[in-house]
Amino acid sequence: MSQLPKLGALAVVLRDGAALLVQRKNPPDAGTWGFAGGHVEFGETFAEAAVRELSEETGVIATPVQLIETAEFIHRDASGTVTHHFVLGAVLCDYVSGEPVADDDALDAAWVPLEDIYAKRLPMSDKVDDVVCMAAVFQA
Template structure:
């Protein structure tokens, strides 16, 4: 399999997960570009043969060592970045999920420099990846038990 994440010939499909535990959501500071140091949801590329939810849960376990149960799909986010010449450097379509924490205490590693369980009040103070605020709003709505879209 070729890795065409940088200057891709087509959009890349990824999945992420907003893990909910006691009204808080798990965020990790990215350990690699793009967005290194920014807070985001654990996630990564979908592998051939995986469902979006399977990919999100696999990436969650690989990145931070947590197990969760998917509750539903949230609104997809697109990340498109162009270089100085206008060429597409990154184009990733991310399918975020809301999930209920099952087990494991999150651990930092190469892909997660820092980990935080955040409340809605914490959002304003964190440097985050583009589009994450709207995803977190959806996930916090689910965390409150309000399942209306």
């Protein structure tokens, strides 16, 4: 296992009172809902990675607007050993085209109403509601 954190990007797309979320297929958040995203490749910006991952995971096309948040996630097993360490950049993106279809490492993809996110009606990854709230402010 690498002793370095992994750099990742998240695509935050809002449209018609909903956010585009995917249900994760793989650990550490398997089964939970969050933003489409993944690893930032060498030489790639957060913005470039976010829109690439969005397209790969959902088929939706968007353009990056701005980095709105960075977050660090450290997951530990029952004995306290670090199993995953991510540094993520959430990129607000403007929807261009496409309807979400789960692909790549997503189990499902859907436009989830903001009120469902704020009420936590789905099992979600950490801070999804906080990031959606920030995105709504930036987009206003």
